Amino acid sequence: MNQYMLKEKMKVYFIMGSTNCSTDAEEVLEKALKGGATLFQFREKGTGCLEGGSRTELAMALQKVCRRYNVPFIINDDIQLMKHLDADGLHVGQEDGDLAEIRKAIPGKLLGVSVHNLKEARHALEVGADYLGVGPIYPTGTKTDTRPVMGYSVIRELRENGIDAPIVGIGGISASNASGVTQAGADGVAVITAISSHQEPDEAAYELLKSVEKGKESNPSNKIIK
């Protein structure tokens, strides 16, 4: 996938696992994709999360849904599961291992890396990351071990320093604040709660997509390209 196509896929990046859903995870995902989510990450974490065979079974079921909608299926943290399922890619953070080793271990697959400053971003891209996750943009109730809330400052800093790779903002993002993230220079937003806890995940995804596109239109560098 070229960088332009990947940036399009970054617009509404839905992340979840069974612990994020109060109803059936497959149904939540299907609705999200119907509504316009463009990328999916399986992140089975937290109290009461599935393990072993049932975790793999859920991942396989969600991968099938993604295939039906032609939406790439990314695995959080777990290289073995990614390989086992022949998923489309892997997302890792700064504490998840040596990035160069991880890149070598998954040739031809998408690699997303969480970054929090220019140095981490440059390193991730040097070793071959395909996209960057930047956050937390806003306060989030979903993950406790985050870095301090950064607002738009890091996204702006990366763009001002010539980082042209696909970027998503993450953390506390909803339809009401997503446009600010793409206006600041991100290609899209990654969300858990905004879709998985919404009564109507399809509406949530659709509203996020509209907000993301509105922000992109008002991004100064996009205006120059047009």
Ligand SMILES: Cc1ncc(COP(=O)(O)OP(=O)(O)O)c(N)n1
């Ligand atoms: C798109 C995206 N961005 C950031 C993260 C966070 O990754 P990480 O810091 O490794 O934390 P965990 O998600 O593993 O708890 C992400 N998952 N996706």
Ligand SMILES: Cc1nc(C(=O)O)sc1CCOP(=O)(O)O
């Ligand atoms: C998984 C994750 N990573 C973050 C980071 O800052 O790297 S914030 C986060 C949780 C995002 O969930 P919600 O959309 O519910 O706020």
Ligand SMILES: [Mg+2]
């Ligand atoms: Mg991780």
